[in-house]
Structures are given as C-alpha cells and as structure tokens.
Amino acid sequence: SPDPSTPHSWAGRVADVWLFVSVGGSQNLRFYWNQYLSQAHVLVFVVDAADRPRLPAARQELQWLLAEDPRLPLVVLANKQDKSDALSAAELHRELALHTLNEQRECFLLPTSATHAALATATSIRHVKSLLV
Numbered sequence: 001s002p003d004p005s006t007p008h009s010w011a012g013r014v015a016d017v018w019l020f021v022s023v024g025g026s027q028n029l030r031f032y033w034n035q036y037l038s039q040a041h042v043l044v045f046v047v048d049a050a051d052r053p054r055l056p057a058a059r060q061e062l063q064w065l066l067a068e069d070p071r072l073p074l075v076v077l078a079n080k081q082d083k084s085d086a087l088s089a090a091e092l093h094r095e096l097a098l099h100t101l102n103e104q105r106e107c108f109l110l111p112t113s114a115t116h117a118a119l120a121t122a123t124s125i126r127h128v129k130s131l132l133v
C-alpha cells in the first residue's frame with residue numbers, strides 16, 4: 001500500500017485530480033458560464049472556425065468572460081479544421097481580437113478537429129483534451 005509519508009504517496013496524488021467541465025454554448029446556457037470561472041484553472045473556449053457569421057458573437061462572449069478574471073489562462077480551440085472553409089488559427093486569432101488580451105494572460109490557440117477521421121491525428125480534439133487533463 002502507498003506510504004503516505006513519501007511525496008509520491010497516493011494521498012498526494014488525490015489532490016492532483018482534474019475536473020474537466022464541458023459547458024454547452026447555446027444561448028440559454030451562456031448565462032451560467034461565469035459561475036464556473038471562479039474555480040477554474042484554465043478556460044478552454046471551443047470555436048467553430050467554419051462558422052464565420054457567428055465569430056463576432058464568439059469574440060464578444062469570450063471578451064466578456066475574460067473580463068471576469070484577468071489572470072485565468074486561456075486555451076482557444078479553432079475547431080472544425082477538417083472543413084475547407086474553416087479559418088486558420090492565425091485568422092481566428094485576428095477575428096477574436098486575441099492581440100488585445102493583456103500581456104499577463106497566458107493564451108494558447110490550437111487548430112483542432114473533432115471528427116472520427118481526425119481521431120488519429122495530432123490535431124484531434126481528444127488529443128488536446130488528454131494533454132490538458
């Protein structure tokens with residue numbers, strides 16, 4: 001059985017458990033988003049990079065969320081990269097105005113795809129999730 005006096009004890013590892021909470025993006029759920037922020041260690045914001053008409057709304061929602069916590073690290077996933085009309089990570093960086101974030105904020109922007117075909121690739125959204133938690 002694990003020795004609780006060692007730094008690698010089972011008891012120590014319990015404290016490292018991560019909880020990944022996926023909160024829906026539909027309009028009626030956005031009201032609750034900020035309630036998760038106070039206990040969050042990182043915000044993962046998944047954007048449909050192929051849905052150009054809704055990018056201004058995504059930018060606004062993201063900026064509102066970030067205003068709640070100036071230090072919360074941010075990971076933006078530029079999802080649906082399998083679609084030919086998807087914006088690249090660089091284009092999404094511009095559309096979401098990520099250059100306007102304060103310099104203390106850690107921000108990572110990653111191209112992802114959540115399709116079955118992408119599961120085996122480096123940009124699989126599942127791969128990114130396993131890197132994070």
Ligand SMILES: Nc1nc2c(ncn2[C@@H]2O[C@H](COP(=O)(O)OP(=O)(O)OP(=O)(O)O)[C@@H](O)[C@H]2O)c(=O)[nH]1
Pocket residue numbers: 023024025026079080081082083112113114115
């Ligand atoms: N082509 C493609 N379709 C995707 C990808 N990710 C999600 N979809 C599709 O997009 C649609 C919406 O996906 P959801 O996962 O329900 O979207 P969501 O925004 O997480 O939904 P909520 O959690 O309710 O906000 C579904 O039909 C998915 O199959 C992707 O990377 N590529």
